[in-house]
Amino acid sequence: MTNTTVTLQIHRFTPRAERERDRARGGSPFAKKSSPFGDSGAASARRRPRGKQWVQEYVVAASADDSVLDLLLTIKRTMDPTLAFRYSCGHGMCGSDAVAINGTPNLLCTAMVKDWAKPAEAAASVDDEGFRATGVAAAGSDDAVVSVSPVADADGSLGVIELAALPGFPVQRDLIADIDPMLDQIRKLKPYLQADGVLATTSEGKIDVFEYLQHPEQLAQYETLTNCIACGVCEGLCPVYAGGDAFIGPAALIWASRFVNDSRDERTAERLEAIDTADGVAACQSVRACTRQCPRGIDVGEEMWQIVAKVRER
Incomplete structure (x- = not known):
């Protein structure tokens, strides 16, 4: 004892x-x-x-x-x-x-x-x-x-x-915070794969189960981002989000980036348009405080920089 x-x-x-x-x-x-x-x-x-x-x-x-x-x-x-x-x-x-x-x-x-x-x-x-x-x-x-x-x-x-x-x-x-605002932001960005919806078929007319097969290099582009558990730690660390300014927050942008980097998704343009707002990527100040304590090891600050660059380059 x-x-x-x-x-x-x-x-x-x-x-x-x-x-x-x-x-x-x-x-x-x-x-x-x-x-x-x-x-x-x-x-x-x-x-x-x-x-x-x-x-x-x-x-x-x-x-x-x-x-x-x-x-x-x-x-x-x-x-x-x-x-x-x-x-x-x-x-x-x-x-x-x-x-x-x-x-x-x-x-x-x-x-x-x-x-x-x-x-x-x-x-x-x-x-x-x-x-x-x-x-x-x-x-x-x-x-x-x-x-x-x-x-x-x-x-x-x-x-x-x-x-x-x-x-x-x-x-x-007490220690219970209402994280529904963060989850609502994530939902609005449609955090699910949006492909063309057409089932590929083989030469025999059967459904091709390898329709969305990817190379390891394609998987590596977004695999780390799938580890996000929407805990809110990055949002609590972000001085813009936690400070009360209008900002969609790093968690939602991580989920958007996950599908922007997925070679199977066909809504990249729409996803980038959705976050190209005053309280979207434009509100990110690149402080990178969001990276410091991510429990899943995601370099959130780097991902923020990457998604901001994609928005500006489109």
């Missing part, structure tokens, strides 16, 4: 009951109607949540090799059943458990205590508005000095981990 602990500082939220007037108000009258993404719910995604907000601390028995999800499950089962968070597979494949860990979007199930626990002094450098003092790097970031295994202090504490809902999305409760 472990004698070490970790302190979780969790930003909690309980929504206020929605009034009938709020439901009837609907979307923003200022949404861009010239773009297919203007009425996607982006306005509601940026709306400040209404309800009770507070930070609650939990001290949990843990080891350096535990995942942050393990700690939350311990809290849920033995300490506080009211704590709300989302997860499914627990192996970094479904993307449902994306949150902000020490201010950086990541998956709960793949985030390990040894990589994210920080000394209590570093945690204390966060002010009441959530801003960190200059010079304090977030654990897990490129600029942070991450220890292989945190050393427990005299009290047996491995450190502090701060958790909040994924940035850029409306908060539903």
